[in-house]
Amino acid sequence: MEQYIVSFITDAEAFSQLVRGIPVEELNYKPTVTSWSITEIIVHVVDTEMILQHRIKAILAEDNPIIQAFDQNLWASELQYSSRDIEDQLALFVLLRKVFAPTLKIIRDVDGERVGTHSTDGSIQLKDIVKKMSTHLQGHIEQIERNRAAFVLLK
Template identity: 40%
Template sequence: MVKALIEEYGSGLERVREAIRALSEEEMHYKSGPNKWSIHEIIVHLADAELVGVHRMKRVLAENNPMLTAYDQDAWATSLGYSDQDAEYSLKLFGLMREMMLPVLQKVEGADWQRCGIHEEAGPLTLVQLLERYVNHVSDHLEQIQRVRAAYREQTVR
């Protein structure tokens, strides 16, 4: 199970790039509602979330029961101006962080997968649970990208 999670984690960038291949700038910046994110903003969010995820996983591996802080992703998107950030730089950063973390994860053995951090909202999380969360995080946002694309197509047909 862990080996499959690691492989899926390693394919994250490729999966995201495939989902946005050939999208126009208009499609990338389209928002389906006032409090909805554009695909562009989703991409920037993935890089920021990966920064947090790598930090959390490394802390769990290196420290005993570290505290893992939460963050307000909507506040980050608004306050950090996700719509004005460079999506390509964000994709590159996302990919580099995954490339950097992949060999670390591939060397984890046995009981170290059960090393734990204490998330201030979710409570205790093991390394394998964190890895699973960050694999699922990309999958969830790929589904969100598909919904935004569908809303864009529906809006342009009218």
Template identity: 35%
Template sequence: MEDLKREYALGYIMLREAIEGLTEEEIRYKPAPDKWSIHQILIHVTDSEISATSRLKKVLAEDKPMLISFDQEAWANNLNYDLLDREQHLLLFKLLRSSMQPILEHLTSEQSLREGIYVDQARFTFKQLLEFRVEHVCNHLDQIERVKKAFQENQTF
């Protein structure tokens, strides 16, 4: 669990490092009309973190709470991600992660096993939900690398 907590705490730094030195053109580049730009990925990661932080706290505070997901495509399409302030969202991501640190520092092994239940009846422990948060950032870091590579390949033509 300690390694998981450390990885969770590094999420913001890893996102920052992934975009360090990129131009606005690179950050706004979409590899295909139906693919997200790095800018959109970062907004999405923060929106997802807003929802996930609430779920994590719910699982710790309430007895087997109902958990709700969000439609990421609807959010990206209907909230005008391209117009949102990336720096504000990155700061919000950082604050959300840091707000969880005192909770994680005092987390007991019993608390890590507390469960939340999704509408489809899928059950997840706090630890599993935290693992998903770490995986989520890692998956999007891989996606950012793919977009960067696609941008570079597009520039050679």
């Protein structure tokens, strides 16, 4: 799991730098009716970070805890992600990672086998959640790049 921990904080800082300075019009642009804007993607990344950190803590501290699923599209619409201040979100994202890094560092290889029970997916191992935390951000960076490319084509 060490490979996922190495760039944990630097990835958050790089993500923040990537999206800072994007004009508001571009931040709010949606390539399709059902797509998320860059603003919504940023808020989703932060909320998911909090959820994944909670899941890791629960599995480390408890025996087979229940891991609750969430509907990301419902959260984005009902929690009005599009109206959030991205500077606050980015600051929170970096801070969340800095504060959580010591927890990641205490995870032993044997802990990676610990499990929780996901409310829809069943048994899930800690190592898979740590891996998802790493790959989740990269997937949304690619989504942001696609949004930006579509926005440029509009102009």
